[in-house]
Amino acid sequence: MTSTITRPATQAPAAAATETLSTAQAINRALRDALAEDPSVLVLGEDVGALGGVFRVTDGLTAEFGADRCVDTPLAEAGIMGFAVGLAMNGMRPVVEMQFDAFAYPAFEQVVSHVAKMRNRTRGRVELPIVVRVPYAGGIGGVEHHSDSSESYYAHTPGLHVVAPSTPADAYALLREAIASPDPVIFLEPKKLYWSTGEVTPGDTRGPGIGSAVVRREGTDATLIAYGPSVPVALEAAEVAARDGRSLQVVDLRSLVPYDDAAVCAAVESTGRAVVVAEASGFAGFAAEVAARVGERCFHSLAAPVRRVTGLDIPYPPPKLEHLYLPSVDRVLDAVDDLQWEDA
């Protein structure tokens, strides 16, 4: 079920005690631990210093590590990203914060033409251990440009790893691994989960790594495939379905690139039905890749077409209407109902 990828060995200190942290706190803790362990780690972005970031994820880091380690930059995303490329070329491990998905777009050329390609174009001589943290997706009542889901742009760009945690524990462990990775990682932090809490064991990075999907809930009738902010939606749908006597399995991808074909195929083959749940607009989005792969690889196990429950193909709507855009528990259940059970 877990990955075929071996993670780069991180020298994790002996795991500390388990704590209950919010996702935001877990990320803060991961940054703090990385800054403390490795002097080449730098945090940079807009308002990451005294303010601690607009989501307070970098709270206290400048106070603890100084303004040279947690750095407020000028307000220019392409500049930040390009600056990070140079830092990484010269021995640093920059962790960049983009304030919101949509405000990373000015850096798109730097990401696609340099961050993603540097290792390849130099035949491995220049590696860019950059992590780009992006407060990601919607569901928080944000006004326009504050709720985009940009994973499909990045996942389609060879050379980037793309990761989206759905629990505080994953947020901690995957971010530690991302910072330790020699490859650039786009690290998508579901905004609406910043305040969700869970058990985290700081220092413990031994769980399934980047590249591994995990089964969050066992089930036998159909498989829900989700990631990031859609995992709780899938889990809730499975809970409701259980009351109706239907057993839904939930797979959390965790890592979009590398993608865990083995785990996903095994899951879908065990149930014969699949629904992909993702918050981004569906058309030509990442969910299409999941659906296409499952269709290609599990064709003969499928009792029904792979369904997608995604954001609508419209610009992210204003707060008062966002509930109609988001993949809801009801929509997931409707899709499950549609999986041609009469044929079964």
Add this chain to the structure above:
Amino acid sequence: MTSTITRPATQAPAAAATETLSTAQAINRALRDALAEDPSVLVLGEDVGALGGVFRVTDGLTAEFGADRCVDTPLAEAGIMGFAVGLAMNGMRPVVEMQFDAFAYPAFEQVVSHVAKMRNRTRGRVELPIVVRVPYAGGIGGVEHHSDSSESYYAHTPGLHVVAPSTPADAYALLREAIASPDPVIFLEPKKLYWSTGEVTPGDTRGPGIGSAVVRREGTDATLIAYGPSVPVALEAAEVAARDGRSLQVVDLRSLVPYDDAAVCAAVESTGRAVVVAEASGFAGFAAEVAARVGERCFHSLAAPVRRVTGLDIPYPPPKLEHLYLPSVDRVLDAVDDLQWEDA
């Protein structure tokens, strides 16, 4: 087979005589005719003036219409795109040339956050009749950053139309329609087809419009679905397969957004097998959408999984290796061979 979309009525003059033109010439002719007919049409970009563009597509336009109608701009793609937004807000119909796919990335924020969203955010009050012409994809031996395929980024962005002609006639007619359209259109011009010739009837825009796929070759055993630079590859594969006694149908999407579900489904249902051919990297690319949709909508007609033959999931390679990246006739035929004929 053709679209469910009604095209906006263009006041096409009586069709002139048919001529043999290259794709580049056909586009040039479309621009010239649009400039002549509508004083609000403007062409702008880098080197579009005296030089006539690096592919000579705008050759002669400044000489004929003046430097105010075919405009060399400062070298700044975000600036060009933002300037075009303002022009369009104030009554003009800008046709922007981005010099190469990868050099449109600096304009990504303008495209995603404004060009695509303006109509929607103003509830239809501000429309942006902008055409963004992009010399597109590879196969011309270009050095790095000159052969990207960027359609997936645009097709995933609601609010944009995305069009990719594969013949000179389509290049002419679709561009005329794109310029007449009140909606922004990303117009992808396959570089390697710039010099291919075909019959064009200038002034004639009555064929199938934006939103319509067409069947380029009839066939009964399997359907190849392609667009832009991959259409000739698909046609050649069909030709070769015919010699082996296999009858392949070829669908040319022409328009990625809007997408012609009706035509594609009808085609696939008629053969029961499908291969999607596209030059962009496959992972989370537009071909995934096609495969996922066909899987969703034609599931019970499919005798085999939908296969994709795409660019590899690597940065576009250097000239000496690009043949290994590109979807080749051989790879298409291998994919067709894989369509589980033994089950048939």
Add this chain to the structure above:
Amino acid sequence: MLLGPDGRPTTAGTGTLPPPEDLLRGYASIVAARRYNEQASALVRQGRLAVYPSSFGQEACQVAAAQVLADGDWLFPTYRDTAAVAARGVDPVEALVLLKGDWHSGYDPYERHVAPLATPLATQLPHAVGVAHAARLRGEPTVVLALCGDGATSEGDFHEALNFAAVFSSPVVFLVQNNRYAISVPLSRQTAAPSLAHKGVGYGVPGEQVDGNDLAALLTVLGGAVARARAGEGPQLVEAHTYRMQAHTNADDATRYRSDEEVAAWVGRDPLTRLEAYLRAEGVLDDERAAAVAAEAEELARHTREGINRDVEPDPEDLFRHVYSRPTPQLEEQRALVRDELARDEAASGANVTTDTRQEALR
């Protein structure tokens, strides 16, 4: 500076004082803008607005930006400039639609020639240049006034816009409201230049600094810039020194990055008290007039409050109506899906069940 912090005319400025009637008009607008800021902030506290980036303390800039423009001119505001938008004559309720959460833009940009509020920083600046260039191509006398903050000057789009405007000699006035912070980041992290007005030099664009809390100076300097742009002298850059008296938005905590003393020092430079002192000293403003102005502002606040408190149910169909000039077949399918869901919900709620029927089962 034409008026000192105490409201006395100074000799430090180079311009001449605008006529009293202009200042009086500006005074009324500033009073209204101030009241508008207060009202909007109150509406946030009451949960009626999703968010409000207040221009409290920057009202002189807001008002001047509207006052120097002719009807045919265009204003390009940011999220912080709703007071300027209202001062230009847009319905103040419509100016707040974005921040209320109903839709992304409330007003018709063509009605008063006001572009939609821009959130992605500096991206509106090249739009302003395009609008100005189109007008110039048609021989229209339009001037475009584009607003941005100190932080936004660091963005590439600021650079590209000023350069395009200069190369095309477009009639655009760029007004930078330098309120010394970009959210929490102070000006010193934004630039090492002697001033933001100096940024004009690299484009061949004249740059000027002005006290942004001095309406008289603003009207003179901005008015001059607009006149020069209209006269064909090309783009102009004006840096107005001002201060954001409140937090970035209600979601912000300004105590994390600036001191009470710093804020207090700016209270003494308040644009409203300064102008009022001058007008009273000049005998142009008396209690009666001031009361009338206050009443007008109160009326505006009432209108705003009532408008925002009135619940307009946003129409779900709008989600699909304006993505393209006509919906794609894909959008038609999705529209049908949502319609169907809403109809089912309605049926269910008619049967006295809550909306999210299935989820309800869990609670």
Add this chain to the structure above:
Amino acid sequence: MLLGPDGRPTTAGTGTLPPPEDLLRGYASIVAARRYNEQASALVRQGRLAVYPSSFGQEACQVAAAQVLADGDWLFPTYRDTAAVAARGVDPVEALVLLKGDWHSGYDPYERHVAPLATPLATQLPHAVGVAHAARLRGEPTVVLALCGDGATSEGDFHEALNFAAVFSSPVVFLVQNNRYAISVPLSRQTAAPSLAHKGVGYGVPGEQVDGNDLAALLTVLGGAVARARAGEGPQLVEAHTYRMQAHTNADDATRYRSDEEVAAWVGRDPLTRLEAYLRAEGVLDDERAAAVAAEAEELARHTREGINRDVEPDPEDLFRHVYSRPTPQLEEQRALVRDELARDEAASGANVTTDTRQEALR
């Protein structure tokens, strides 16, 4: 300008003439760079290089950029700066790998501290600032010299890079080779500023102009800028006035956008003849020395020619090897697919059939 077009020292410049041995070293480098440009252009004509953006006419800038740097410093070149890359000691054959079409970058950037050739305009400038900042954080005395063209100054990344460098006081020297054209677009469409050096003002960065065809002036001005950056005075901007004597690349047709007369006028300001005239007049250079220099350049050309004419079959496995530090499972699958295809092709060609077996059937 320190040397007039005729090679005579002038009083127009402000700097002092560099010592003769530096000029002599520079002379040898310019002769080599010129020969390199000629050789590369010839290799294009012979179909051995895919494309070549020549720096013919700009060799003084190319050479000065390399000559003013210490070993620990970094050079950030563009596609046009292969001569500078070679002058810094990178194998001239490796400097051409991109343009030959073998791979995207030939040399190891860490070996001589030369970043890969940058094609997306101005994007390398913020990288240069990051490299400089990292060095400064570690207390290293590194200076970074970043090259770009006049056209690239219009890009947002130019703005953001200069601003970052100024705000972080990074030891970066930005050298703009103003060759008056961006492909076909003349400087007048790029800027309305009095000079590109003026762009420094808006960042608080000192800007200087220099005759880019005068090696003496370049060594003095650039050398001074590097020294100031190293001394902690922050970033420096230098605009070198020069001219691209040949078309943008071999694919370009310069006659479409500039006149023969214009080009001819610049022949008289050639950087090589000017320097040679001076050195001969000073008695520093004689025929024997010149012959030795020419022989060295010829040797470089021969090395380049032979290297480029040597066909290294690019390894298909490289396609998959460096996308990530270790291939994803997806890439492993694709690598297997390509391996399999190549094996089949080989088997087929062993059987004396051409590579693309099936297509062949059609011809």
